[in-house]
Amino acid sequence: MRSLQHYIAGRWVAASGKEGTYAVINPATEAPVAQILLGSPADVDAAVRAAHAAFPAYAASPMEERIGHLRRLRAVFERRYAEMVTAITTEMGAPHDLSSRSQAACGPGHIDATIAAAQQLDWETKVGQNSNVVREAVGVCGLITPWNWPINQIMAKLAPALVAGCTVVLKPSEQAPLSAQLIAEFIDEIGLPSGVFNMVHGTGMVVGAAMSAHPDIELMSFTGSTRAGIMVAKSAADTVKRVTQELGGKSANIVFADVDLEAAVSRGVRSCFNNTGQSCNAPTRMLVESSVYDRAVEIAAATARDTRVADPALPGKHIGPLASRMQFDKVQKCIAAGIAEGARLVAGGLGRPEGISTGFFVRPTVFADVHNQMSIARDEIFGPVLSMLRFSTLDEAVEIANDTPFGLAAYVQSDDLQKARAVARRLRAGSVHLNGASQGYAEPFGGYRQSGNGRECGVYGLLEFLELKSINGYYPA
Numbered sequence: 001m002r003s004l005q006h007y008i009a010g011r012w013v014a015a016s017g018k019e020g021t022y023a024v025i026n027p028a029t030e031a032p033v034a035q036i037l038l039g040s041p042a043d044v045d046a047a048v049r050a051a052h053a054a055f056p057a058y059a060a061s062p063m064e065e066r067i068g069h070l071r072r073l074r075a076v077f078e079r080r081y082a083e084m085v086t087a088i089t090t091e092m093g094a095p096h097d098l099s100s101r102s103q104a105a106c107g108p109g110h111i112d113a114t115i116a117a118a119q120q121l122d123w124e125t126k127v128g129q130n131s132n133v134v135r136e137a138v139g140v141c142g143l144i145t146p147w148n149w150p151i152n153q154i155m156a157k158l159a160p161a162l163v164a165g166c167t168v169v170l171k172p173s174e175q176a177p178l179s180a181q182l183i184a185e186f187i188d189e190i191g192l193p194s195g196v197f198n199m200v201h202g203t204g205m206v207v208g209a210a211m212s213a214h215p216d217i218e219l220m221s222f223t224g225s226t227r228a229g230i231m232v233a234k235s236a237a238d239t240v241k242r243v244t245q246e247l248g249g250k251s252a253n254i255v256f257a258d259v260d261l262e263a264a265v266s267r268g269v270r271s272c273f274n275n276t277g278q279s280c281n282a283p284t285r286m287l288v289e290s291s292v293y294d295r296a297v298e299i300a301a302a303t304a305r306d307t308r309v310a311d312p313a314l315p316g317k318h319i320g321p322l323a324s325r326m327q328f329d330k331v332q333k334c335i336a337a338g339i340a341e342g343a344r345l346v347a348g349g350l351g352r353p354e355g356i357s358t359g360f361f362v363r364p365t366v367f368a369d370v371h372n373q374m375s376i377a378r379d380e381i382f383g384p385v386l387s388m389l390r391f392s393t394l395d396e397a398v399e400i401a402n403d404t405p406f407g408l409a410a411y412v413q414s415d416d417l418q419k420a421r422a423v424a425r426r427l428r429a430g431s432v433h434l435n436g437a438s439q440g441y442a443e444p445f446g447g448y449r450q451s452g453n454g455r456e457c458g459v460y461g462l463l464e465f466l467e468l469k470s471i472n473g474y475y476p477a
Contacts, residue, residue, distance in 0.1 A: 019039065140216055144220070252283070349363055412435070443460075
């Protein structure tokens with residue numbers, strides 16, 4: 001079984017400590033496919049030293065040179081694209097077509113958007129009569145990324161960090177490290193200067209904590225659970241480093257009676273179930289106007305029953321397994337809680353789908369007659385589980401939608417665009433999607449409240465990796 005090593009100062013290195021190994025499990029077969037040599041604080045320190053030493057020269061390198069590194073990285077990514085698709089499907093169970101069309105595609109997508117952002121940004125601005133305000137790299141950045149959209153989150157952080165002139169230490173998820181290992185191989189192939197990119201495998205409790213507290217890391221960019229994000233922020237506080245976080249969500253999808261109900265509801269269900277429900281911005285609470293609620297429940301239940309669950313290695317439109325045994329057990333507990341709380345189960349339920357006995361597969365599930373105090377309406381389940389709630393007035397819909405500690409995304413369905421726009425402005429969420437509109441690589445992505453702080457993607461993501469410096473007296477009086 002392949003053992004994954006760290007990448008530090010331009011070399012592949014084995015773990016230095018005695019943290020042991022971690023088995024990477026294929027969630028469709030439950031078989032181990034690789035193992036990580038778990039990193040230690042000493043490994044983090046070695047990576048940070050390499051990044052710290054490389055920073056002055058790299059930050060001073062011309063912008064076009066840094067953009068050139070990203071272009072070469074993109075070329076290698078495209079040439080080895082099929083490897084990346086296979087890695088993502090193997091490590092976290094995303095179906096082949098989803099891995100190819102969406103998951104792996106995030107790599108080139110973020111690179112292109114970041115290059116465009118760098119070329120559009122005003123890096124220097126005259127302010128007042130004699131001051132020059134310049135944007136420059138923050139410094140050494142720690143990047144901690146999750147398993148559910150592994151390449152999306154790596155490249156949403158790595159691309160802007162590199163073009164900004166920062167050097168980085170990456171800790172990918174220990175559950176899904178195969179795609180990160182490929183990124184390190186791509187970077188090794190393009191010959192990025194030694195120490196600019198470093199990667200340490202390991203757990204959040206050991207490697208993540210060491211990164212967050214390290215005095216020579218000047219920014220922590222974290223994507224993961226709200227609980228883990230709080231720990232990162234607390235560890236980072238003693239060194240007063242910048243922290244950006246993209247955390248959990250419990251996004252509302254408001255469906256008004258004036259919309260094409262069949263299209264809106266079925267689209268909402270499919271969006272909730274996409275990536276087997278393992279997306280932080282999934283529309284997991286469907287709020288439906290009372291006059292069409294019963295019909296909406298029928299449509300949602302039928303859509304769930306029509307959702308195929310199958311081997312992620314196969315092509316086609318279906319959902320795969322959850323990413324791990326831990327996630328499978330969590331989703332089963334959440335479904336059981338919904339039943340116990342009195343929600344009406346109209347599709348799916350406990351256990352694996354019929355005919356499947358191996359793998360972390362679950363049944364696409366829809367609950368009706370949910371109210372916003374039930375755990376299935378408040379907790380982030382991270383599985384293909386939809387909760388349906390009813391509302392009578394627009395104000396009530398907004399109140400229910402905002403009644404959550406999260407604020408990552410929201411969705412509004414209405415044929416009255418003016419009404420949809422007005423509702424969107426009242427929703428406390430970082431992204432609002434009207435009538436099925438998607439979000440690209442240039443728009444800001446991030447949340448309010450316990451969904452995090454800071455933004456990723458395009459110019460907005462690039463700004464997170466830049467400091468502002470005022471040089472007064474730069475221009476003659």
